[in-house]
Amino acid sequence: ETVLTQSPATLSLSPGERATLSCRASQSVSRYLAWYQHKPGQALRLLIYDASKRATGIPARFSGSGSGTEFTLTISSLEPEDFAVYYCQQRGNWPPITFGQGTRLDIK
Amino acid sequence: EVQLLESGGGLVQPGGSLRLSCAASGFTFSKYSMTWVRQSPGKGLEWVSGITGTGLSTYYADSVKGRFTISRDNSKNTLFLQMNSLRVEDTAEYRCAREKDENSDYFSCYYDSWGQGTLVTVSS
Numbered sequence: 571e572t573v574l575t576q577s578p579a580t581l582s583l584s585p586g587e588r589a590t591l592s593c594r595a596s597q598s599v600s601r602y603l604a605w606y607q608h609k610p611g612q613a614l615r616l617l618i619y620d621a622s623k624r625a626t627g628i629p630a631r632f633s634g635s636g637s638g639t640e641f642t643l644t645i646s647s648l649e650p651e652d653f654a655v656y657y658c659q660q661r662g663n664w665p666p667i668t669f670g671q672g673t674r675l676d677i678k
Numbered sequence: 679e680v681q682l683l684e685s686g687g688g689l690v691q692p693g694g695s696l697r698l699s700c701a702a703s704g705f706t707f708s709k710y711s712m713t714w715v716r717q718s719p720g721k722g723l724e725w726v727s728g729i730t731g732t733g734l735s736t737y738y739a740d741s742v743k744g745r746f747t748i749s750r751d752n753s754k755n756t757l758f759l760q761m762n763s764l765r766v767e768d769t770a771e772y773r774c775a776r777e778k779d780e781n782s783d784y785f786s787c788y789y790d791s792w793g794q795g796t797l798v799t800v801s802s
Contacts, residue, residue, distance in 0.1 A: 602787075604788050604789075606789075611794075612794075613682075613773075613791070613792040613793065613794055614773075614775070614789070614792040615792075616778065616788060616789060616790045619778065619788040620788075625778070625790060626790070657722070657723055659723075659788075661786075661787030661788065664737075664785075664787060665725075665728075665737045665738070665739070666725050666737075666739045666740070667713075667725035667728075667787055668725065669715075669722055669723040669724070669725070670722065671721075671722040672722055672723075
């Protein structure tokens with residue numbers, strides 16, 4: 571099973587700042603990695619797939635990069651609605667599909 | 679608008695059974711593979727099972743293999759998860775999700791629509 575480790579566990583930033591979230595895989599997943607946003611009481615939202623492709627309707631301030639075992643989600647300038655929990659997910663070595671444990675992005 | 683609405687959760691004793699449903703609308707259900715993902719209280723996301731649009735292919739996490747069965751009724755636009763021999767560690771919110779790509783015989787394994795979830799509590 572491919573374990574995904576996200577860092578940091580919590581990130582405290584202010585609106586307008588740049589956010590950098592990391593996801594490390596225990597073995598190569600090529601570029602088969604996605605990022606999701608989750609707000610309390612809401613459904614998960616697909617942001618990025620195949621490491622760097624933005625999903626439909628996702629603002630350009632969200633970008634993804636990486637391949638193999640190291641991946642990054644960058645939010646270029648935080649908006650108030652961006653404060654949420656973010657999960658990475660791999661499909662490079664499945665089954666099983668695996669998720670990271672999440673990074674909580676808090677307002678500073 | 680794509681909508682996924684789970685139901686069937688509740689309190690059950692260890693060893694018991696539950697059947698979860700996920701009612702889908704707003705898209706051609708039979709053309710999409712679907713999945714179940716769960717989240718235990720205070721913990722991360724765990725993939726449980728997936729099924730192709732045709733229903734011909736299914737996959738399970740090792741933690742539920744032999745106890746859970748995923749199925750679908752394309753005539754009723756509904757996804758199911760039959761859960762038997764439930765354990766305390768199966769306690770979680772269970773969410774159904776639709777794959778991003780329209781392909782009834784293939785798993786793309788990225789999920790662009792999610793339900794809000796139904797809570798399953800296994801306790802004596």
